[in-house]
Amino acid sequence: MAKSLKTDVVVVGAGAAGLMCAAQAGYRGRSVLVLDHANKPGKKILMSGGGRCNFTNLVVEPRHYLSANPHFCKSALARYKPQDFIELVERHGVPYHEKTKGQLFCDNKASDILNLLLTECEWAGATVKVNCGIDSVKKTGEGFVLQTAEGEVQCASLVVATGGLSIPTLGATGWGFQIAEQFGHHCLPRWASLVPFTFSDRWQPVFAELSGLSVDVQVTCNGTRFHDPLLFTHRGLSGPAMLQISNYWQLGDALTLDFLPGQSVEALIKDWQQAGVKAELKNQLASLLPKRFVQQWLDHTGVNKPVHQLTVSDVESLADALHRFQVTPSGTEGYRTAEVTLGGIDTREVSSKTFESNKVQGLYFIGEVLDVTGWLGGYNFQWAWASGFCAGQFA
The missing domain is CATH 3.50.50.60 (FAD/NAD(P)-binding domain)
Incomplete structure (x- = not known):
């Protein structure tokens, strides 16, 4: 020049x-x-x-x-x-x-x-x-x-x-x-926008254990929702669903996750029980969600028993864990990956x-x-x- x-x-x-x-x-x-x-x-x-x-x-x-x-x-x-x-x-x-x-x-x-x-x-x-x-x-x-x-x-x-x-x-x-x-x-x-979330609470090691696993979810925050894949990472949650909702999230806001969007775990269990299913709950859910995710989730909800033994209270706990799981990120990955x-x-x-x-x-x-x-x-x-x-x- x-x-x-x-x-x-x-x-x-x-x-x-x-x-x-x-x-x-x-x-x-x-x-x-x-x-x-x-x-x-x-x-x-x-x-x-x-x-x-x-x-x-x-x-x-x-x-x-x-x-x-x-x-x-x-x-x-x-x-x-x-x-x-x-x-x-x-x-x-x-x-x-x-x-x-x-x-x-x-x-x-x-x-x-x-x-x-x-x-x-x-x-x-x-x-x-x-x-x-x-x-x-x-x-x-x-x-x-x-x-x-x-x-x-x-x-x-x-x-x-x-x-x-x-x-x-x-x-x-x-x-x-x-x-x-x-x-x-x-x-x-x-x-930072369209960015993964990080966690520092008791859920961080759980998410880290599931690192690399992808699950289809519906995520809601501040009245906005997206239905997209979620990806577990060593530091928290990523994938299209998380990146999308990050635009609507502010520090201190909770995310609500539905791991079986469009389905009802209550209705599924009712059908299984009426059909006389004696299998373990984890085996039944593994037909709908990744096995590694199911095992971790049931361990943390404490609902881990055969389908025919599930009580009304068990089913409510499970519905909360799978359809209405709430978690509050400690932050995001920031501009580094946004x-x-x-x-x-x-x-x-x-x-x-x-x-x-x-x-x-x-x-x-x-x-x-x-x-x-x-x-x-x-x-x-x-x-x-x-x-x-x-x-x-x-x-």
């Missing part, structure tokens, strides 16, 4: 939203430079979805997003739909499949999506520069002046697409929030049409840095595509 460079648009952050925006702005004939302090672009894309990138969902609605300003996301999601990104994926010949609940994944590797975005940037004439930290940003009459690791950059439009605080090992920092505050924006409190960041830049100070700051002309915010957080299942990527696309039409 030259010691002093002029360009129409600087996008800070070579992730999903930033690369999408850069390509769109480039196709409009704007000169675009993408800067990232990391050593390569799209690191979070590459590790997402177990390395296969859950790049969108067939059904995306505003209800799939959390924000202090819930109407903000509607415009962008309506203007750039999942089908629009699917068409882009198909145009680049990227093979994909639906896994579950409308979630679309690459057949091969997440690098297919990153390569698609980098190709789009190349076709649009946008330049991507990595290993380039930014020391300062100043507003001028014509736009902005950035002091970078490789010299001064002047631009008319500055797009902040730096993501949240999740997974600092991939280079996540609070830079975007700092810039927002520098220019008078209000940032809402931030939490998929996204809840909270962020207050969207009431940003245009829902252009993503331009209402306070500073030429300053744009897109993607995860904003106070818009999607459910697990491709929703956060769709927000990146939609917000990046929309901002790219104006920046």
Whole structure:
């Protein structure tokens, strides 16, 4: 990079939203430079979805997003739909499949999506520069002046697409929030989101004993519920069900777990007893739940006897343990493993049409840095595509 460079648009952050925006702005004939302090672009894309990138969902609605300003996301999601990104994926010949609940994944590797975005940037004439930290940003009459690791950059439009605080090992920092505050924006409190829970009470060793085991559950917290797999870990509870509900959990809240969603253990036992079943309860339940889980659960409920010997009180205890199990996490794994960041830049100070700051002309915010957080299942990527696309039409 030259010691002093002029360009129409600087996008800070070579992730999903930033690369999408850069390509769109480039196709409009704007000169675009993408800067990232990391050593390569799209690191979070590459590790997402177990390395296969859950790049969108067939059904995306505003209800799939959390924000202090819930109407903000509607415009962008309506203007750039999942089908629009699917068409882009198909145009680049990227093979994909639906896994579950409308979630679309690459057949091969997440690098297919990153390569698609980098190709789009190349076709649009946008330049991507990595290993380039930014020391300062100043507003001028014509736009902005950035002091970078490789010299001064002047631009008319500055797009902040730096993501949240999740997974600092991939280079996540609070830079975007700092810039927002520098220019008078209000940032809402931030939490690790879509994140596993940790425990420090008597249940931690029980969960650790079951580490690696997955069970289908319905989890409820603060009036919201999800029906998804749960994964026991050495430190607590993970898996899609736990990641989903973490968006709705706050310290001190209990989780209510139903290990037999859609079934009734009372009705099952009644049927077994009427049929004259003499088998041990653990053997009967092992046809419905993993054997290792059943053994642990019965040991801790104290209800471990043949089916025909179960009393009304035993059945009630069992129903509580299997359908209404309550447990209070001591915390979460935090940003270290969180998929996204809840909270962020207050969207009431940003245009829902252009993503331009209402306070500073030429300053744009897109993607995860904003106070818009999607459910697990491709929703956060769709927000990146939609917000990046929309901002790219104006920046």
